[in-house]
Amino acid sequence: MAVQPAQSAGTARRDLSGDALAQEVFDRFAQTEPARFRELMQALVRHLHAFAREVQLTEEEWFAAIQFLTRVGQTCSDTRQEMIMLSDVLGLSMQVIGINHPAVDGSTESTVFGPFYIADPKVYPNGADLANGAVGQPCYVTGQVRSTNGGPIAGAVLDIWQADEEGLYDVQRPDLTEPQGRGRLIAGPDGRFAFWTVKPEPYPIPTDGPVGVLMHAANRSPMRPAHIHYMVSANGYQPVTTHVFSTGDPFLDVDAVFGVKQSLIGQFDRHDPGTAPDGRKLDQPYYTMEYDFVLAPASNGTA
């Protein structure tokens, strides 16, 4: 659609269809403030109308889309964000992450936020068991938070959340009275952190809502490769929201939300029953996984 300056008023604003209608809607956003919001709305209008005209959208299709988006909104609750999941499966979330977090030399890459984060999680001491009863195989996770200039970042904050062995986050289990597989750690003076959890497993994104209907209609797999979510931050550094995936996971190349990055794949090593690195004695097999995070200074100045 070619966008031209506003037309004069009068009957030019009646009987609008096609390009002329798209132009009038575009013009009607001309007084939007601030300028950035105007830019967003006018670009949205151009693309929305171009899409409808390109596909010659029928009224039945339009109404199906209205009903779908309404259901997506109504499926959202305090513990479920279906609209984010829709953005995720359309790849929009990863597109926005790519726009805003281009790879910075040596720093940990970002990936999707997902719909299951809860702000201000419970703080655990280093070495604690964040599983807090979640079902799954024990897994001891260690790592260090460092700066891109090489030094450790003392006191870095790590928010950690993950699904259990059955692929469910704590917020998807309404019977729970306490968080499971979720918590906050503070890295030590050497930037190091450690915690127990359960080994993450691949799981399907929730398919009992409208996004599940879409994925089914598109004949797309709802599976995500196993992962642990991290949000790592420290004063003077750019925070990173990311996952750590697992080597050899069968779903790394078909992630339903397009979130996999090669640099984010960690190694989960299996061990026979015995004494773990922190001295804990286990009478069942357990896993260890070590993965470091590297943050870039918040600006080009010294961090």
Next chain:
Amino acid sequence: MAVQPAQSAGTARRDLSGDALAQEVFDRFAQTEPARFRELMQALVRHLHAFAREVQLTEEEWFAAIQFLTRVGQTCSDTRQEMIMLSDVLGLSMQVIGINHPAVDGSTESTVFGPFYIADPKVYPNGADLANGAVGQPCYVTGQVRSTNGGPIAGAVLDIWQADEEGLYDVQRPDLTEPQGRGRLIAGPDGRFAFWTVKPEPYPIPTDGPVGVLMHAANRSPMRPAHIHYMVSANGYQPVTTHVFSTGDPFLDVDAVFGVKQSLIGQFDRHDPGTAPDGRKLDQPYYTMEYDFVLAPASNGTA
């Protein structure tokens, strides 16, 4: 964005951003059935990613959009459809109407459906008072339903709905126990219909929800010119969903939903107290308005 055939699998499906990510999402819809749904989803993916990249959408803006659309969905109820209203103020509803209802020689033009239709309204006899107590100045409406071949259409069905003098539809008044300004008429053997109602007045679309916030931020008027909604149908004919507007209305050129067509403007004539054309005696001023509807045959065959 240039769209190419699917890439090979493997690590080509990791570390995706920009064009490569948009391409992968596009490809991931390749197995969508039927083909028309695939076409829609793939075009949507192209435009959605092109929009995000063109404006370099920030994460804050993305999240504001997620929250906005969630609120739009959650504002919908049995009697309010905020998602349709969003489509209306973005001009999308009229764009879809233009695509699907190009002007057919001599037939009544279509305009927006709006969010306030209720299916299967109460049937009134011709000449009845559809106002049913709605506040406003009495108005006697008459007209004929005809075919584009010139003849009257006996038994044509007219669903009629409108706001009262205060700009509110009955469904916006939770205290009402019966419909007001809403009903169904059946045209007589001569295709003619008549009813009493209240004179429609300009009104703002509801501004107490997220669409109202958008309109305010865009510095756009929420006003719609006065109108009566009609859905006119008859066996063997293409139905039409439309409005009749009022000559001289100050909002004809700034309709918040871009719905005005010159051919849909009727003349509301004011009369001093006295005897109306149907013999009704009024001790207050009243209005008359005559507007005919013309339907095209459902196919090119004889109707």
